[in-house]
Amino acid sequence: MTPDLVHPPKARPGDRIAVLSPSFAAPGVFPAVHEQAMRRLAETTGLIPVEFPTTRWVGAPPEARAADIDAAFADPGIRAIIAVAGGHDQITVIPHLDPALARADPKPFVGTSDNTNLHQWLWGHGIASFYGGSTQVHLGPGPAVDDVHARALRAALLTGGRLEVTDPGESEDVGLDWGDPRALEQYGEREPTEPWTWAGPARAVTGRTWGGCLEVLEWVLTAGRFPDDPAALDGAVLLIETSQELLPARNVGWIVRSLGERGLLGAVQAVLVGRPPVSGLDRRPDAAERARLRAEQRDVVLATVERYNPGAIVCAGVPFGHTRPQWILPHGGTITVDGAARRILADYS
Template sequence: MHRRHFIGSAALATAGLLLPAFAAPATAAIRRVLPVPLNPGDTVGLVAPSAATDDPLDLQLAAEAMQALGFQVKAGPHLGSRRGHLAGTDAERAGDINAMFADPQVRAIVCVRGGSGAARVLPLLDYPMIRRNPKALLGYSDITALHNALLSQAGLVSFHGPIGSGSWNAFNADQFRRVLLERQLVEFRNVADRGDELVQRRNRTVTIAPGRARGELVGGNLSVLVALAGSRYLPDFRGKILFLEDVGEAPYRVDRMLSTLRLMGALDQVAGVVFGECTDCDPGEGYGSLTVPQILDDYLLPLKVPAYRGAMIGHIRQQFILPVGGQVELDADAGTLRMLEPVFQH
């Protein structure tokens, strides 16, 4: 066989192996499971799946915030551990997560911080056990790896929102109560904050492509999500509402990551897109840099699905608490996401 023919045949064979994994993942058939309800007085577990904290006060603040919300607190045995930049070894961090899901006294799990390293524990989690003991897990940024793994491997709905050591301002505390305690079907709409301006500048949403769409909510931090490409821990994107955010990424890197989502076929499958904040993602000084809004137009407009940007999602002080795996409606003209179904067991 000529080398050219061999390479062509091998490429086709490889494509036959890889493309179905993106178009129809083996995990797509896993039935969704809802977490048990959470009530005041319940016990909340604190875990550190990613980076270590450089100040023990952060751990104390996380515990105090949960107590102020009305919960008992149980700390993971390795919450304050450290191995390099990580909060302990992979086995220790995964062990704390598994133990919290298996503990009958713990009703929800809050990640004390993000950082980097959560993807390392994904192969060590006991997904069948987690599915048998479904509980709400809260966090964002690097915790995106956990959200997607829990959804794809256990079918579990989890919550993208504030970390334990982050700001528990009035907005975030109210979001927590409404979503996790009162179990409302929340409409996520940016806070109207005009200040002393004639027209509102802060917290503005911008319609990229008009319309409405319904589907299961998937996504999270763009760089963490893209780092899962090619693995079994990504969910099925078909018919989903995709939400994204990031921090500290140069526009060319945002462009590269969105290109990866397009090349792997994910973008072509979604029913709608909402992009939150890309904090500190300005083009900076230099020649010829695209802006993030230009990049979003390049990738999202050709999809011809409803899309908007500027939602209160990401590395910002006030942020939505979104149900990853929950059914939502996106309204790109109004700049809203609305929960359509309960995300806790009755």
């Protein structure tokens, strides 16, 4: 069965939070957005942001980035950790980490996208975390921090509790370029969200979560960084979402199919699918095309889960992952997926 994981103790206002760049050091390229994010992080949580040597070091080697992660866990004055952004090479950082440091003093970790690697590493060493959030994407840009994000961030880092995951009613795939001064004051182009799509039995299940960015999960599994026995996910709630790489629906289907062939889809009792980005800074299809692309990805995931696990409850379109406004969700914590009432309740303990 899905293992019981350690839930790190919450930070308290006035504590220090490590701000790390385990992948792309966006603050080194776009300092204005980063510095606004640091002010908002302090205002939203009451925590004191602490940068480490590689936080603004663009191109820092994996060993140096790993040393910062280790140092954050080793420092008793640091009571939480947040990643500035994702990237594409965190997989090379993981072999240099010392799990004994994280196990000795587990701390809430918040990050999304390429930070799927770190979430999987923590999960593999018995530590729960929180999937979502990056200071450079969700705190720094725009006129304010989105309400649902602020609520989830405080719950993950400070207060715990149980929150209902709701639809904020609007969404953007990408904000303004961080080098554009307007990025400090304006959101990206937002549009109304579609109703979530539910499939599977009309019942409620509660399970520990596992997952992350689908493309990165493929890397993690290819690198052999997951237990050989799919029973490790028995009864779990699978979290999957896709990135700004804008994979075609068929490629998404191929990866999900591989999860099925590995036995992982058959082990879980529910699947939450994030609202996918279908546009970027250099590509913005019209509204009809965006709707079609989202529907194609949704349909291929629903069909693939149905093939491997017709008893699973599936909800697609949930605002987590590469979208804003965005919920931060427990990773290794519990979520209740109620297919009858069509509600999602997340435990942030």
